[in-house]
Amino acid sequence: MNTQPASERSGAANSALPCYHCGLPVADETHYRIVVDNVAQPLCCPGCQAVAETIIGSGLGNYYRYRENTGGRPTIATANINTKANSNEFTHFDRLDFSARWLQQLSDELVQCELSIGGIHCAACVWLLERHLMQLPGVVAVQIDFDAQRGSIRWHSPQQRLSDICNCIAAIGYQPQPYSSARSEQLQQREQRQALRRLGVAGIGMMQVGMLALGLYAGALDGIEPLYRNLLRWSSFIATVPVLLYAGQPFLSGAWRGLRARQPGMDVPVAVALLLAFAASSWAT
Numbered sequence: 546m547n548t549q550p551a552s553e554r555s556g557a558a559n560s561a562l563p564c565y566h567c568g569l570p571v572a573d574e575t576h577y578r579i580v581v582d583n584v585a586q587p588l589c590c591p592g593c594q595a596v597a598e599t600i601i602g603s604g605l606g607n608y609y610r611y612r613e614n615t616g617g618r619p620t621i622a623t624a625n626i627n628t629k630a631n632s633n634e635f636t637h638f639d640r641l642d643f644s645a646r647w648l649q650q651l652s653d654e655l656v657q658c659e660l661s662i663g664g665i666h667c668a669a670c671v672w673l674l675e676r677h678l679m680q681l682p683g684v685v686a687v688q689i690d691f692d693a694q695r696g697s698i699r700w701h702s703p704q705q706r707l708s709d710i711c712n713c714i715a716a717i718g719y720q721p722q723p724y725s726s727a728r729s730e731q732l733q734q735r736e737q738r739q740a741l742r743r744l745g746v747a748g749i750g751m752m753q754v755g756m757l758a759l760g761l762y763a764g765a766l767d768g769i770e771p772l773y774r775n776l777l778r779w780s781s782f783i784a785t786v787p788v789l790l791y792a793g794q795p796f797l798s799g800a801w802r803g804l805r806a807r808q809p810g811m812d813v814p815v816a817v818a819l820l821l822a823f824a825a826s827s828w829a830t
Contacts, residue, residue: 564589565609566597566718568798581609596718600673605717608673634715635708638723647723648707655685657699658707663720663735665694670719677717681705695724743792750788757781778830785823793819 562571565579565586577588579597588594600608637643649657665671671689674696678687683704688697698710714721757777764774790797796819799812 562587564593566593593718596716599716600677600718605673605676608669635711635721638707638711644707651699654701654703655699656702657697658710659724660696660698660711660714660721661724662689662694662696662714663722664718665689665691667691673717674714674719678710678713681710681713684710696721743795747788747792750784750792753784754781757784782827782830785826789819789823 563569564571565581565588567589569589571577571587571589575587575589577591577594578585579588579594579601580586581601586597588597638647647658651657662674665674668691671691674689675687678684678698681700683701684698685701686697686699690696696714700710711721757780760777761769761774763769764777793816796812796815799810800816804813
């Protein structure tokens with residue numbers, strides 16, 4: 546795999562191309578690219594470019610093949626973070642008062658820290674984090690808990706600092722903070738809110754299409770002018786599109802990645818059913 550920022554998926558237009566790292570739409574005027582298997586993939590911003598280059602440059606490009614959901618867009622600060630960055634973002638983690646509170650001294654040199662890690666979306670994120678951190682000198686054990694968004698890292702303190710470890714985590718697009726139950730709960734609540742938003746869009750779209758369908762059923766029995774019949778049909782089409790593309794996005798993207806990796810999962814039959822039903826209805830419209 547090489548590096549440099551355009552897309553394994555194509556949209557209806559160039560402006561709809563998704564970012565190779567985070568999945569957000571890439572604007573026409575954006576020229577960030579990364580070359581993967583001799584194919585230029587689009588990226589939406591310098592932050593995603595820096596993260597993708599770090600992941601692929603570390604020999605961990607399989608993350609993009611096996612992830613089940615796209616990563617979020619990294620913060621602006623991430624754009625300038627490399628494996629051993631000179632960033633000041635985490636330097637306060639090395640202070641003695643901070644270390645006394647958050648680090649566990651297992652022996653004279655061996656220490657352990659529990660971190661909350663934001664941005665973990667699937668098992669591929671766990672795979673990426675564990676392998677990326679195990680490449681660091683002095684790191685002897687890494688254990689990532691997907692459900693709790695939590696990481697346990699053990700290392701030799703003379704060879705590595707906590708700030709360097711956190712910089713490495715941020716360099717591949719995740720957000721490390723010392724673990725606390727309250728912070729972990731906040732991360733889980735944020736993921737749940739996103740799922741509820743998708744459910745809300747699906748529910749609202751379903752109700753709108755259902756009301757429009759009642760008008761079509763009544764018109765089929767009592768007669769309806771073609772103008773109003775077509776208006777109801779196209780209104781149903783417009784209401785259905787965001788349900789398919791936004792609420793159904795986890796199934797569609799998961800199915801696509803599974804097929805590309807030749808490891809189809811349960812997302813594939815769900816995505817096929819969604820697309821077939823939408824195609825049949827569009828044809829009827």
